[in-house]
Amino acid sequence: MAKALIQMALDSLDFDQTLALAEQVAPYVDILEVGTPCIKYNGLEIVTALKTKFPNNLILVDLKTMDAGEYESTPFYEAGADICTVLGVSDKATMGGVIKAANANNAEAQIDLISVKDKKAVATEAAKNGAQIIGVHTGLDAQAAGQTPFADLQDIASLNLGVRISVAGGLNKDTIQKTIQAGATIVVVGAAIYGAPSPAESAKELRALVDAA
Ligand SMILES: O=C(CO)[C@H](O)[C@H](O)COP(=O)(O)O
Numbered sequence: 001m002a003k004a005l006i007q008m009a010l011d012s013l014d015f016d017q018t019l020a021l022a023e024q025v026a027p028y029v030d031i032l033e034v035g036t037p038c039i040k041y042n043g044l045e046i047v048t049a050l051k052t053k054f055p056n057n058l059i060l061v062d063l064k065t066m067d068a069g070e071y072e073s074t075p076f077y078e079a080g081a082d083i084c085t086v087l088g089v090s091d092k093a094t095m096g097g098v099i100k101a102a103n104a105n106n107a108e109a110q111i112d113l114i115s116v117k118d119k120k121a122v123a124t125e126a127a128k129n130g131a132q133i134i135g136v137h138t139g140l141d142a143q144a145a146g147q148t149p150f151a152d153l154q155d156i157a158s159l160n161l162g163v164r165i166s167v168a169g170g171l172n173k174d175t176i177q178k179t180i181q182a183g184a185t186i187v188v189v190g191a192a193i194y195g196a197p198s199p200a201e202s203a204k205e206l207r208a209l210v211d212a213a
Helices: 015-025 036-042 044-053 069-078 092-104 119-128 140-144 150-157 176-181 199-212
Strands: 005-010 031-034 058-065 083-087 108-112 133-137 164-168 186-189
Touching: 005 015, 005 058, 005 164, 005 199, 015 031, 015 036, 015 044, 015 199, 031 036, 031 044, 036 044, 036 058, 044 058, 044 069, 058 069, 058 108, 069 083, 069 092, 083 092, 092 108, 108 119, 119 133, 119 150, 133 150, 150 164, 150 176, 176 186, 176 199, 186 199
Parallel strands: 005 031, 005 186, 031 058, 058 083, 083 108, 108 133, 133 164, 164 186
Antiparallel strands: none
């Protein structure tokens, strides 16, 4: 089985701080994620900067697109995004638009199941329609209310859809291995890295745990 990938969520608003954090963690993670607040604040320029500075990392742009999928995502793919996200609560045509833009740019589309009621149905349909990645995601607000992504992961993994499963929602060194063992092929970490005294040390520790899982 292929090793799981680690994705670091860059959730700062500040352009220079985002690049500085990426510099610290890039050797230990596979995917650098431009978080939703960061992409809204900084736009295409930060995608270009990350792609240029970190050619050995994949770049995920967490657009969380809700409408006009192809139109909104195309410039980000053209700027170097390897993966863009689109909301699973959006219209089938919106998800289809991002999948189309991804395919046109030799890249991938991720369907984010955040706030989706029937996650199994949306994931099944999205995989059938060509989405490469399904994102099981407990957002920051839901985390603050005590929720975790683990039950949803079990539901989605049980479908055996043949697509990659990304999991986000407060993962840390105590939960990352069990997340992979439960079926995640991409594990997303934000606060546990950027909130650590040494983000580089934290990313290195997570790398070792993921490689040993
Ligand atoms: O997409 C996000 C919020 O919507 C976060 O980037 C994602 O949840 C990862 O961060 P954390 O590990 O702190 O939960």
